[in-house]
Amino acid sequence: MLKKGFLFGMALQFAVGPVCIFIFQTATLQGFLTAVTAVLGTAFVDGVFMLAAIYGVAAAMKFKRIKMGFNIFGAIVLCLFGMSFVSDALSANAYFFRLDNMVHSSTNSAFLPAILLVASNPLTIVFWAGVFSTRVLEEELRKREVYVFSLGALFSTLFFLTLVAYLGAWAGSFVTPVMMRGMSIIAGILFIGLGAKSLLKVREVGC
Template sequence: MTPRINPALLTGLRFGMILQLAIGPVAFMILNTSASKGFLAGLQIMIAAALVDSLFILLSFLGISAVIERPKIKILFKISSSIILSLFGMNLVLSFFQISLIPNISLFSELTATSPFVNGLLLTASNPLTIIFWGSILSKQIIENNYTKRQLCLFAAGCVLATIVFLTFVAILGTLLNNFLPEKILKLLNIFIGVLLIFLGIKLLRD
């Protein structure tokens, strides 16, 4: 007998995949990192992104989103998020000239501020306003589908699973680019993604 997938988990997986189609800065970072440093480096960013997404969903479940919705706090988060995105973007552009804006500070024995995993944590966490989004999504599921706490957890797990599946595919795609594209093109990809991150940082302030 074929095991059935829980409907709430499946709904979360479908919803999460739809969200992933709106490709964001983390996906671009994974594509770029995998193309320049290999699949495992891109995979580190994916793991970091999944962890931060899980944390944001947990915080929204605990009601933290209500605090972040306060106007002054919301503006503060927007400014900090914009600065972080733009900093990452400028760092990628300047890396073409072998200049780094992000210092190589040792955090643990094998982790530095420029390691893919730490970069993934910082970039994914750069927009805490995501907590508000997840808070509204979880509330919607409770109201429309009358989800229990268990069903809500399964829905959230499906969303995180979608992040893992999609970003792993992006890491594989980046690795393929590394195998087929010349080094000069990969460096230009760095600049393109850097400019894109700067644009997203500026756009965040205007939204």
């Protein structure tokens, strides 16, 4: 079950998302060790989401208003991170609120920003609930085996994102400041686009 969970989790990792981009950029700009704190924050929230799915919290997500509320929260967080990246690249800090600076001012860590970013999509609980339900039905798993499967999936997150952090730190050794600014702008636009897309979905559902 541990191996199956790890392989399943690795298959999911190749769908590169905002967290992966955030960790890569953090490693490029601030180094490997800082990016590792983001990896740990990501794994922590993923673990909490998996436990919540196992214990049935996903049922609450089926209510329309709760789902919309979480979607709005996630969209706002993504947009804030996006504006943070773009404003940092353009040196326009006076005009935009830099979410990550609020944390880095007191701790030289990306742990809390990573937690916030991963938590911006709590509907992941629904996904894991579906995965676990399918596994239980198809393979007749006991609850202990579900825990082991989820642990394997969590290990895949730690392994893959640590590799991303390493690659980001390696890239940072030869990436020029201009290239870093370009990467920040691209990442910021991507985050803002994802946030806007989520808001549009909320609007469509609300209508």
